[in-house]
Amino acid sequence: MRILDRDVVIIGAGPSGLTAAYELRKAGKSVAVLEARDRVGGRTWSEDMDGATIEIGGQWISPDQTGLYSLIEELGIETYERYKAGASVYISEAGQRTVYTGEDFPVGESTVAEMNRLIAEMDRLTAQVDPDAPWEHPRAEELDMISFHHWLRTLSTDEAACNNVGLFIAGGMLTKPAHTFSALQALLMSASAGSFANLVDEDFILDRRIVGTMQGVSIAVAKVLGQDVFLNNPVLKLDWSEQGVRAHGTDVTVNAKKVIIAVPPNLYSRISYNPPLPRRQHVTHQHQSMGLVIKVHAVYETPFWREDGLSGTCFRPTGIVQEIYDNTYLGESTGTLVGFISDTQADAMFELPEDERKAAILEGFADFLGPQALDAKVFYLSDFGSEEWTRGAYATSYDLGGLFRFGPDQNKNVGPIYFSSSDLAGEGYQHVDGAVRMGRRTAVRINSAIDGTDAEPAYDGVRSLFGTRDSLEA
Numbered sequence: 018m019r020i021l022d023r024d025v026v027i028i029g030a031g032p033s034g035l036t037a038a039y040e041l042r043k044a045g046k047s048v049a050v051l052e053a054r055d056r057v058g059g060r061t062w063s064e065d066m067d068g069a070t071i072e073i074g075g076q077w078i079s080p081d082q083t084g085l086y087s088l089i090e091e092l093g094i095e096t097y098e099r100y101k102a103g104a105s106v107y108i109s110e111a112g113q114r115t116v117y118t119g120e121d122f123p124v125g126e127s128t129v130a131e132m133n134r135l136i137a138e139m140d141r142l143t144a145q146v147d148p149d150a151p152w153e154h155p156r157a158e159e160l161d162m163i164s165f166h167h168w169l170r171t172l173s174t175d176e177a178a179c180n181n182v183g184l185f186i187a188g189g190m191l192t193k194p195a196h197t198f199s200a201l202q203a204l205l206m207s208a209s210a211g212s213f214a215n216l217v218d219e220d221f222i223l224d225r226r227i228v229g230t231m232q233g234v235s236i237a238v239a240k241v242l243g244q245d246v247f248l249n250n251p252v253l254k255l256d257w258s259e260q261g262v263r264a265h266g267t268d269v270t271v272n273a274k275k276v277i278i279a280v281p282p283n284l285y286s287r288i289s290y291n292p293p294l295p296r297r298q299h300v301t302h303q304h305q306s307m308g309l310v311i312k313v314h315a316v317y318e319t320p321f322w323r324e325d326g327l328s329g330t331c332f333r334p335t336g337i338v339q340e341i342y343d344n345t346y347l348g349e350s351t352g353t354l355v356g357f358i359s360d361t362q363a364d365a366m367f368e369l370p371e372d373e374r375k376a377a378i379l380e381g382f383a384d385f386l387g388p389q390a391l392d393a394k395v396f397y398l399s400d401f402g403s404e405e406w407t408r409g410a411y412a413t414s415y416d417l418g419g420l421f422r423f424g425p426d427q428n429k430n431v432g433p434i435y436f437s438s439s440d441l442a443g444e445g446y447q448h449v450d451g452a453v454r455m456g457r458r459t460a461v462r463i464n465s466a467i468d469g470t471d472a473e474p475a476y477d478g479v480r481s482l483f484g485t486r487d488s489l490e491a
């Protein structure tokens with residue numbers, strides 16, 4: 018067992034923990050990052066499968082995600098545009114397949130008008146919501162009492178419009194059924210992306226990808242941190258007092274002034290705290306739970322859909338696979354599709370034996386793009402729900418009423434214990450951008466606490482306050 022003394026120990030080497038450690042190092046503080054897995058990156062993870070580069074976790078970046086953009090600029094990492102050329106495919110609730118272009122789903126004039134009315138109402142409210150403090154909205158308590166599903170139906174009697182609009186936040190983002198989270202939680206999701214219109218625009222929200230993969234960002238930060246990152250070291254016990262902490266990994270123990278718990282909130286309770294955390298945290302941490310989504314990759318000899326003038330973008334409000342995109346990695350001649358299977362559909366898929374599951378999912382792809390979609394040479398199904406150190410996907414959200422009741426305390430430190438993750442972010446919530454912003458903001462708070470200076474409360478984490486990577490290497 019190695020025993021280390023550091024200014025700050027960071028638990029979790031995902032994008033948030035690594036960014037925090039990197040910032041603290043630039044600020045002249047000593048750090049150690051203890052990571053449970055045998056790799057860095059957390060919910061960002063890529064693998065080469067039969068020559069195709071597969072991003073199993075987070076991968077896309079949108080233009081408003083300026084925290085992540087500034088980090089990759091520092092690291093010298095570039096981005097490239099997702100393949101978007103061509104028409105999209107929509108399958109209606111009645112099973113009718115339509116090829117379409119433009120922003121509106123081909124769902125009939127009155128439903129389009131109703132969807133646009135709902136989107137405008139979401140945007141009107143979203144503009145009033147501070148993503149860092151949605152609980153401060155004058156109607157926050159009321160909006161947190163009603164499920165997103167039921168709230169939409171108080172605004173419209175057009176079931177297809179409600180289902181289509183619901184899909185963007187429920188299956189598409191929070192990966193929970195729309196009746197399990199509140200209208201306020203939905204508004205936080207849209208406020209975190211600037212507007213609801215941004216969220217429903219796949220060309221905005223899924224704009225670009227990282228050259229070298231999203232996990233590569235974490236790998237690059239970990240490389241700078243070098244010997245300060247310790248893999249295969251889950252922290253299951255944390256001793257703490259106002260004077261400092263002792264984090265127990267498998268073969269490393271770290272004594273530090275402060276700790277950052279940079280793991281998803283649903284895993285806070287894996288750690289045994291000595292003494293126990295206060296009642297407020299014990300209760301709060303039980304109200305943030307992971308959604309569930311299966312990200313499916315199918316790799317083909319060629320991107321055959323492009324020959325038919327299709328972009329590979331496909332939607333349907335019901336059915337097993339509700340979203341598909343062209344996910345061919347930069348420069349590859351093979352064609353890759355990625356599809357998403359959310360919440361109860363994911364439950365149903367995991368009930369099936371493996372061969373039946375694969376057949377059902379590929380049939381879902383073929384419904385949109387024709388029988389060639391059945392001939393995948395690589396088929397990979399991400400299963401973050403089975404990953405001990407994540408337990409779901411994409412991220413956590415509160416149950417009904419939880420955001421208003423517990424949200425105001427979610428980012429408060431308990432003595433030397435600080436929390437940081439994309440799940441606690443305002444802008445960039447549930448995204449790598451939010452993880453980076455939270456990492457920076459937490460690092461600034463801790464640095465000030467150690468130095469006895471005042472942290473800037475309005476700091477948003479968009480740009481580093483501690484210089485660039487060059488300042489660290491100098």
Ligand SMILES: Cc1cc2nc3c(=O)[nH]c(=O)nc-3n(C[C@H](O)[C@H](O)[C@H](O)COP(=O)(O)OP(=O)(O)OC[C@H]3O[C@@H](n4cnc5c(N)ncnc54)[C@H](O)[C@@H]3O)c2cc1C
Pocket residue numbers: 028029030031032033034051052053054057058059060061073074075076077078250251252253279280281284287288312399401406407409410411412437438439440447448449450452
């Ligand atoms: C399938 C999928 C697709 C996604 N798509 C996108 C996307 O396209 N764009 C986007 O921006 N975001 C996307 N996301 C979300 C994005 O990946 C996350 O928001 C981001 O990775 C969160 O970073 P984090 O550092 O807060 O947490 P994590 O990435 O979860 O990192 C936490 C780390 O803590 C470690 N850990 C957990 N418990 C312990 C412990 N007790 N001791 C030590 N270590 C521990 C974990 O192993 C992990 O490495 C996606 C996520 C998933 C799962």
